[in-house]
Amino acid sequence: DIRLTQSPSSLSASLRDRVTITCRASQSVDSHLSWYQVKSGKAPKLLIYSASNLQSGVPARFSGSGSGTDFTLTIATLEPEDFATYYCQQSDTIPWTFGPGTKVEIK
């Protein structure tokens, strides 16, 4: 299985801060990497697909980059609704796998 690691595992940030989360794969996943936002009791929300494509309806403050094994999710200016847990997921190889998550908390 392809193992995904995320860093940091958690972070504290203030409103309007710039936040960067990284995801590293144990082998190349090409650009088959997505980012999700998960809040308790809600459906996970797709933010970024194919490493850098913004899902329709997602605010432009979210962006993704990378290919191969190293990927980044950036939130340009943190808004109140952005406090959540973020997961990367690879869909290059079965079984699809997820990273362990990064919890973004209010400082």
Next chain:
Amino acid sequence: QVQLQESGPGLVKPSQTLSLTCTVSGVSMGSSDSTGYYWSWIRQHPGKGLEWIGYIYYGGTTKYNPSLKGRVTISVDTSKNQFSLRLTSVTAADTAVYYCAKGGATVTPDWGQGTLVTVSS
């Protein structure tokens, strides 16, 4: 706009079979427009990360997570616009929030809100 809703028992006894259904609205699962869709199940153990269980796509082709060791079956009922998950021989380790989702070969944009299934006697 597509919507997905999971349903099924919230409590299952150890060694029994977990059965969940996902009801899909906003898209006809049996239509020619749906041939490219992948219908997935994903779960999240309490306080833990997400785990992909498997998917089914047009023609009934399925892919499962080998970690579930042959205990899982995903099927589709296009007449009811539903797809289902069966997980046999459950243990406490199968306690989780189960999500159904719709997507393509490499992206899964549409998810249900999830349903908690507890395995306990």
